[in-house]
Each structure stands twice: as structure tokens, then as C-alpha cells.
Amino acid sequence: MPSAKRASAPSSYRRKGRPMFREDGSLPTIEPGDDFGACAEIIASEWEEEFAFFPFVDADVVEEAALARFMPMGLHLETESAKHDFLLPKLHLERCLLDPRTVRITKTARRESRRYMLSVNRGFRNVLASCERQHGSDWLVGDLVVSMIALHEQRAVRRAGFISVELWLCKDDGPALVAGEIGYLIGSAYASLTGYSVVSGAGTVQLAALGRLLAAVGVKVWDLGMEIDYKIALGARILSRSRFMPILSRAYADTSRSGALGLLGVSRLVPTRELIDGGGAAIGPSLEEPR
Structure with a gap:
């Protein structure tokens, strides 16, 4: 900063x-x-x-x-x-981009995925508040928080749809929210903006399952922002402005990603092992909560 x-x-x-x-x-x-x-x-x-x-x-x-x-x-x-x-x-001078179809799943993430379930847009405000608590308000300032909430609530009519991804730990007394992130969907690109985790290893499982989900619904570019080791481990490439800006422009203009619009709805809780082993295909068309 x-x-x-x-x-x-x-x-x-x-x-x-x-x-x-x-x-x-x-x-x-x-x-x-x-x-x-x-x-x-x-x-x-x-x-x-x-x-x-x-x-x-x-x-x-x-x-x-x-x-x-x-x-x-x-x-x-x-x-x-x-x-x-x-x-x-x-x-960014350099940004990490990833094709979700190529996300790398570690043996540990696959093994630990049995303990969790993933959802979309079931707890936007809770996830955002948890990100604030874990990372502070150095850049996540009050007016930006208010704007993100508005963009989430208006996501069906916005070109940039702000969403939340939640990871739930399966417990005897019901699922507990233990990790999540805030991001936005534009065209066939999804950007991870901020996230948090309160259980060791949960964030790795969440990212692995999210990568499978993004691929299943037709997201072609996963924008992970600045370089951090865990992003490279996922398979992200470090690209200069001259390379990542045209890639994002093409993805933002892509109107063929109707499946990705499912990310704007409120989803059911999906077992992360099902996502990881099934490549997301098992839940892609049925992501949204039954009405």
C-alpha cells in the first residue's frame, strides 16, 4: 500500500x-x-x-x-x-492469472476436502466482515465495504457482479463457516479480491474446490491479483501488464459464458470432495438452491 x-x-x-x-x-x-x-x-x-x-x-x-x-x-x-x-x-505491474481448468489439486487438499462443503452467496456480509477482522481496514475502508455490499445486492444487473464464496466445516451440530472470499465476475473472468480462513488448511481446500467450480461453469480466466507463493502453487502464471490486460479485456467482453451466471445466484452447500473429484461437472447445472 x-x-x-x-x-x-x-x-x-x-x-x-x-x-x-x-x-x-x-x-x-x-x-x-x-x-x-x-x-x-x-x-x-x-x-x-x-x-x-x-x-x-x-x-x-x-x-x-x-x-x-x-x-x-x-x-x-x-x-x-x-x-x-x-x-x-x-x-499491478504483474498479476497472477490462471485458467481454472488447469488448477493444481494437492493430495492434502483432496484428502481434507472430505471435511468441508462449498457455497456461493450464502453469507456475503459475514465473509466480508471476517476479511476485515483478519486483515484490518488498511485498504478495505468503510466506503469501499458499503460499495461492495451494494454491488453484491445489485449483482444481477451489474456488469461487475460481486459475490462471496463460503467454505463450511462439517460438524455434528451443523456446518460452520470457516473460510471464504469476496470476488467479482465480469464476462468469463472471475477475480479474487480478498479472503480469510480460521482453520489451518481450509483456505487451500476452498481454492481447490473453487477452481473446479469456476471451470465447470465456464469461467476462462481466474484473476488472482498480486504474486504470492500459494497462487503459483495453484498453477497461476505471472504476467506483465502487456500480457494480462489484453487477456482480461477479451474475457470481460465474452458474452458466451451463460453458465457462469450461476455464480450470481444463492447456491446450495456442495461437498468439496464432490467438486474436486467430479471436476465440478456434477454440480455445475444444479448449483443454485432449489426453489
């Missing part, structure tokens, strides 16, 4: 004859009315900065940033007289 000092807002916003401007020592500033997609192209072609600055956070601008291949993040600043949340859209 950039420091608060470095990311502080310019004292005035002014047009420069093209989208966005940058003052010495500050982040590129996207102004209201600017095209986020054009700004992403300028950043990719001219700068090695990963973050940009936008003066407020709401559901519409979060969606615009996501559609432009930024990952939406936030920054909270306080002065003696005011406090405010800003959007810090992140365009």
Missing part, C-alpha cells in the same frame, strides 16, 4: 486536456468524469506506478475501476477537521 503522505489528495483538481493528471511526487489522479479504461492504458504505457487516486468511493466508480482492469482498493485519511475515504484503484 502507498503511504498516506504519498497518496494525499492534490489541493485542487484541474483538467490537462486528457484523462488524469499527475503532480510531482504524487499518484496519478483520476478525476470524476474521466474514463477509467483510458486511464489504465495511460498508466500502463507511461508509468510503473501501480496505484492511482480517485477522490471518493461509491458503487459506480468501484465497478468502473474493475471494468477497466484495476483492482479496487481504498484509503482512509483523517485531518483535524475531517475524515474521508478515497479510491485507490490498483493496476
Whole structure:
């Protein structure tokens, strides 16, 4: 994350004859009315900065940033007289992308999967709150949380559909929510934005089962964000901007992924071993909760 000092807002916003401007020592500033997609192209072609600055956070601008291949993040600043949340859209220099059909399943994940069940959109607010508790609010600021909730509730009519994935531990007294993540679906691409786990190894099982599910419903690109060892272990490739941005553009424009729309519904609880061993095919068409 950039420091608060470095990311502080310019004292005035002014047009420069093209989208966005940058003052010495500050982040590129996207102004209201600017095209986020054009700004992403300028950043990719001219700068090695990963973050940009936008003066407020709401559901519409979060969606615009996501559609432009930024990952939406936030920054909270306080002065003696005011406090405010800003959007810090992140365009990684390198990003981890994975074809869900090639996800690597370890022997441990397959063995442990007998203990769990997976669901989609059964506990968005609970998962989001758990992510906040585990990781803090360094970038997951209040206005961004509110915007994510709105985008989730409006996911059926949004181009960027925010969803939750939940992992449940099977117990004698009923399933217990022990891991999950928040992400968004655009076209035939799915992006993992933030996640949490409270049981050792549960996150690995969740990712393995999710990969199988994404492949089964027709997701072609799994955007895992910044490089971390566990993502490489899953099979992700590290791609530069010149490679990952066109891949995401094509996936976002893909309208042939009707099966992926099942991820926008509220699912039943599916045994993760069934997902992993069946490659997701056993539950793909019947993901949604029976009505």
C-alpha cells in the first residue's frame, strides 16, 4: 500500500486536456468524469506506478475501476477537521492469472476436502466482515465495504457482479463457516479480491474446490491479483501488464459464458470432495438452491 503522505489528495483538481493528471511526487489522479479504461492504458504505457487516486468511493466508480482492469482498493485519511475515504484503484505491474481448468489439486487438499462443503452467496456480509477482522481496514475502508455490499445486492444487473464464496466445516451440530472470499465476475473472468480462513488448511481446500467450480461453469480466466507463493502453487502464471490486460479485456467482453451466471445466484452447500473429484461437472447445472 502507498503511504498516506504519498497518496494525499492534490489541493485542487484541474483538467490537462486528457484523462488524469499527475503532480510531482504524487499518484496519478483520476478525476470524476474521466474514463477509467483510458486511464489504465495511460498508466500502463507511461508509468510503473501501480496505484492511482480517485477522490471518493461509491458503487459506480468501484465497478468502473474493475471494468477497466484495476483492482479496487481504498484509503482512509483523517485531518483535524475531517475524515474521508478515497479510491485507490490498483493496476499491478504483474498479476497472477490462471485458467481454472488447469488448477493444481494437492493430495492434502483432496484428502481434507472430505471435511468441508462449498457455497456461493450464502453469507456475503459475514465473509466480508471476517476479511476485515483478519486483515484490518488498511485498504478495505468503510466506503469501499458499503460499495461492495451494494454491488453484491445489485449483482444481477451489474456488469461487475460481486459475490462471496463460503467454505463450511462439517460438524455434528451443523456446518460452520470457516473460510471464504469476496470476488467479482465480469464476462468469463472471475477475480479474487480478498479472503480469510480460521482453520489451518481450509483456505487451500476452498481454492481447490473453487477452481473446479469456476471451470465447470465456464469461467476462462481466474484473476488472482498480486504474486504470492500459494497462487503459483495453484498453477497461476505471472504476467506483465502487456500480457494480462489484453487477456482480461477479451474475457470481460465474452458474452458466451451463460453458465457462469450461476455464480450470481444463492447456491446450495456442495461437498468439496464432490467438486474436486467430479471436476465440478456434477454440480455445475444444479448449483443454485432449489426453489
